[in-house]
Amino acid sequence: MEAAAGAHFTGLRLDSLRLSSPSDPFSPSSAKAFPMPVDDSCDAPRQPFVIGVSGGSASGKTTVCDMIIQQLHDHRVVLVYQFGLRERGREIVLVPEKAMEAATGAHFTGLRLDSLRLSSPSDPFSPSSAKAFPMPVDDSCDAPRQPFVIGVSGGSASGKTTVCDMIIQQLHDHRVVLVYQDSFYCGLTAEESEHVHDYNFDHPDAFDTEQLLECMGKLKSGQSVNVPIYDFKNHRRCSESFRKVNASDVIILEGILVFHDPRVRSLMDMKIFVDTDADIRLARRIRRDTVERGRDVNSVLEQYGRFVKPAFDDFVLPSKKYADVIIPRGGDNHVAIDLIVQHIRTKLGQHDLCKIYPNVYVIQSTFQIRGMHTLIRDREITTPDFVFYSDRLIRLVVEHGLGHLPFTEKQVVTPTGSVYTGVDFCKKLCGVSIVRSGESMENALRACCKGIKIGKILIHREGDNGKHLIYEKLPGDISERHVLLLDPVLGTGT
Ligand SMILES: Nc1ncnc2c1ncn2[C@@H]1O[C@H](COP(=O)(O)OP(=O)(O)O)[C@@H](O)[C@H]1O
Numbered sequence: 001m002e003a004a005a006g007a008h009f010t011g012l013r014l015d016s017l018r019l020s021s022p023s024d025p026f027s028p029s030s031a032k033a034f035p036m037p038v039d040d041s042c043d044a045p046r047q048p049f050v051i052g053v054s055g056g057s058a059s060g061k062t063t064v065c066d067m068i069i070q071q072l073h074d075h076r077v078v079l080v081y082q083f084g085l086r087e088r089g090r091e092i093v094l095v096p097e098k099a100m101e102a103a104t105g106a107h108f109t110g111l112r113l114d115s116l117r118l119s120s121p122s123d124p125f126s127p128s129s130a131k132a133f134p135m136p137v138d139d140s141c142d143a144p145r146q147p148f149v150i151g152v153s154g155g156s157a158s159g160k161t162t163v164c165d166m167i168i169q170q171l172h173d174h175r176v177v178l179v180y181q182d183s184f185y186c187g188l189t190a191e192e193s194e195h196v197h198d199y200n201f202d203h204p205d206a207f208d209t210e211q212l213l214e215c216m217g218k219l220k221s222g223q224s225v226n227v228p229i230y231d232f233k234n235h236r237r238c239s240e241s242f243r244k245v246n247a248s249d250v251i252i253l254e255g256i257l258v259f260h261d262p263r264v265r266s267l268m269d270m271k272i273f274v275d276t277d278a279d280i281r282l283a284r285r286i287r288r289d290t291v292e293r294g295r296d297v298n299s300v301l302e303q304y305g306r307f308v309k310p311a312f313d314d315f316v317l318p319s320k321k322y323a324d325v326i327i328p329r330g331g332d333n334h335v336a337i338d339l340i341v342q343h344i345r346t347k348l349g350q351h352d353l354c355k356i357y358p359n360v361y362v363i364q365s366t367f368q369i370r371g372m373h374t375l376i377r378d379r380e381i382t383t384p385d386f387v388f389y390s391d392r393l394i395r396l397v398v399e400h401g402l403g404h405l406p407f408t409e410k411q412v413v414t415p416t417g418s419v420y421t422g423v424d425f426c427k428k429l430c431g432v433s434i435v436r437s438g439e440s441m442e443n444a445l446r447a448c449c450k451g452i453k454i455g456k457i458l459i460h461r462e463g464d465n466g467k468h469l470i471y472e473k474l475p476g477d478i479s480e481r482h483v484l485l486l487d488p489v490l491g492t493g494t
């Protein structure tokens, strides 16, 4: 397509190429005689998405780029930087989605997986032995999922609420609730009310953090809560009414000091700091507090100088270091909000284990894969069918695993004489299979990687005290190779 779709691309030209295709379209000689468009047909001119990554020397720019590329492994990404392309390996654990679902039910422990592995039968593919060691089945996906908790902090009037509203708008297909730290302001005593101008609403002690923790704990565990309603005009909570907040997929906790208390911070899966220029914050605050919170300009300015600014410097700004994402310009920063929404969507679609172990990749299930799982989990399956479909699934896992290995850029000349910029597989590879179940994956690895070296290890576990290496036969230069560890958990689920 690149060749055919240069400046003069027309459908006609592609058609004529197709019509002149040889009787054996796969014969290399005929390919030379009748140049076919090569496989870069997906390279049709598209606007690439260009990302600039900047930062001080040794700030971690390259590491961040590498991590982005690793995570975008199913997309075409080029990294342009001063020192050429580099290889960077990373330990990756691949788990087919259904096996993962099965392994992560309410009672998942590493122990349970281990014990299943050790009990693996002498013939890893034998359906009868799988019956003897039943695997948990995939109904664990009904287990309550942990909500994704986002903390949004920043100075007063920085745009926290605006950013939260934009995130909620964009996440419209998920259940999202917003909890304001402001709702947990302690009500003023009669004496404090008399001297309200001396009260510091920007100090951490102004909030009932214990009550906030209790509410968040309940929401995280799937219960709905009654959140107080705070009135900024009379500095009190409404005594008779509450806001009912239901348990949801996403909980956003917003407030000037939500990163201050470590217990509150630890509830969060993602922390966002809205970073807006101080002058803009002050201007917005004057307008908002005079229009919405019943204040006059003088009182706003006095409160700002006495409490708001010092507390920002002492408590809010120092908590910025805990943020995962800093949004300059608040709600005006659509790119940042887009990125955050994409991230939340990804996390929501992710298996809970991936949130804990970022190097675990769950292979997306398809009806093909689910169909094969259904077959091999059927207690009536015959041995040849079990072997056949297990082999197909194993092949998919191996192919996915290979897809995570590092690569280098490589250019080749196509039969039409154009240059195709592709990638070169990482050369130094080996497999290591855990005796005996790992042997069931060896054929698939050999089929995918011509002449690959495969080592073996036998592990024995004594009680709960850990594992002992009983036997090993590994390639002598294993330290120079990328290792694919073949360690399946086999079973039918019957
Ligand atoms: N990007 C923006 N442009 C203009 N006005 C804004 C912007 N973001 C927020 N505001 C206004 O500033 C005030 C404070 O914003 P808000 O989102 O409530 O801040 P916070 O929740 O941090 O106190 C509100 O009146 C809001 O409408």
Ligand SMILES: Nc1ccn([C@@H]2O[C@H](COP(=O)(O)O)[C@@H](O)[C@H]2O)c(=O)n1
Binding pocket: 155, 156, 157, 160, 182, 185, 201, 202, 231, 232, 233, 234, 235, 236, 255, 256, 308
């Ligand atoms: N009775 C109160 C309570 C709080 N404040 C001020 O509100 C600010 C926090 O709310 P934001 O929406 O701006 O984040 C905080 O800076 C307090 O000074 C108040 O004025 N009166």
